[in-house]
Amino acid sequence: MMKNFNLLSAVILLAALFAGSAGFAGSAEARVRVVTTTQDLAAIAEAIGGDDVKVESLTPGTRDPHYAVAKPSMIRRVFRADLLILIGADMEIGWLPPLLQSARNSKVLPGNPGFMDMSRFVQLLGVQSGPVSRALGDVHAKGNPHYWLDPRNGLRMARAIAARLGEIDPDNAAAYQNRFAAFARTMEIKLPQWQAALASLKGQPVIAYHKSFDYLADIFGFRIVDEVEPKPGIAPSAATLGALIQRIRREQISLLIMEPYYERRSARYLNEKTGLRAAVLPQSVGAEKSITTYFDLFDGITAAFKAAQAPQEDQ
Ligand SMILES: [Zn+2]
Known part of the structure; x- marks a missing residue:
């Protein structure tokens, strides 16, 4: 090659x-x-x-x-x-x-x-x-x-x-x-707005698919307690998912955050077993067509969190 x-x-x-x-x-x-x-x-x-x-x-x-x-x-x-x-x-x-x-x-x-x-x-x-x-x-x-x-x-x-x-x-x-x-x-104007919009995340335990959101957790105050990937770059096994299900139930974790380009099977499986909701976050400028500036990126992330937190009738 x-x-x-x-x-x-x-x-x-x-x-x-x-x-x-x-x-x-x-x-x-x-x-x-x-x-x-x-x-x-x-x-x-x-x-x-x-x-x-x-x-x-x-x-x-x-x-x-x-x-x-x-x-x-x-x-x-x-x-x-x-x-x-x-x-x-x-x-x-x-x-x-x-x-x-x-x-x-x-x-x-x-x-x-x-x-x-x-x-x-x-x-x-x-x-x-x-x-x-x-x-x-x-x-x-x-x-x-x-x-x-x-x-x-x-x-x-x-x-x-x-x-x-x-x-x-x-x-x-x-x-x-x-x-x-x-x-x-x-x-200076936008950062406090994003922080206010995501204030309800403060202190919340969250699972991330890949170890990519530690910086986001740091600024918005939520806690990433585990990842779906057992190591960055390694897909989860059935045993990994089984252990995660135990942890989600034990610690009453309700939110998974992940990039749009990862497989969704694991998220669906975890949702079926535990009710865990997935917030698919635009992780980069260009992840969605409407996100063309660095400020758009955090507007998009804020919106994706809001959508995942909103009441869902069909679940
Ligand atoms: Zn990475």
Whole structure:
């Protein structure tokens, strides 16, 4: 599989070289080309970059970012990028390194200003002490990479992106700072609204499908007491589900939260056995068509919680 990828990428790279050189020669546009690994990062970069940047995400918010497949179109984007922004903490370990290698763009390699690993600007939860191992399929070996689900981290990311864009494109540094100030003002208004809307979650025990909502729990005050996946990235067995059913009954847990891209069989089974309701939360910008900004994301999450908590007649 790697061999095929490299062969294909070599062909595409040649095509990209021609397309790229023509593009640079013919274009008077000075916009900074930003490539992000996820749509959440793209949304924040767009909010900060405005008309001074052109932002493209390598993956759509409808997919599980742990498992993207490197495609030729993605190599082209990285090849042309001035700035690459990634989640880090091994989120993209399965697909970004070969992409970077094929794209041969030194600007966006680690250590250069065009490479931005956002995990370095936030405090990661779930960092393991001792040697890091991906044994047993654990996809969070370097700490929990789902940190964009805490709006406070969104603010940290926006601040860091504004500073970096200002370094790469000093002529527009003031504009980046102004847009960051606007982003921060919106956050100041929105965050208390989301917290008020989800106040009833405070202290509630919740089960998560994947270990991705710890940051959300942290900001909105609910407790994640267990996961459906026995380890991040590992599907539940019948025995896992059996133990969960015992726990749900014992501790009277009433809510499961999960991303739209996970299988729903386990959720249905747990619902049949215990009445546990599932809130399918949009986990990223782009998870639903209406979610196009970072602020939309938490509006969507709030709405999904509300829908799951509403009285349901047919259950
Ligand atoms: Zn994960």
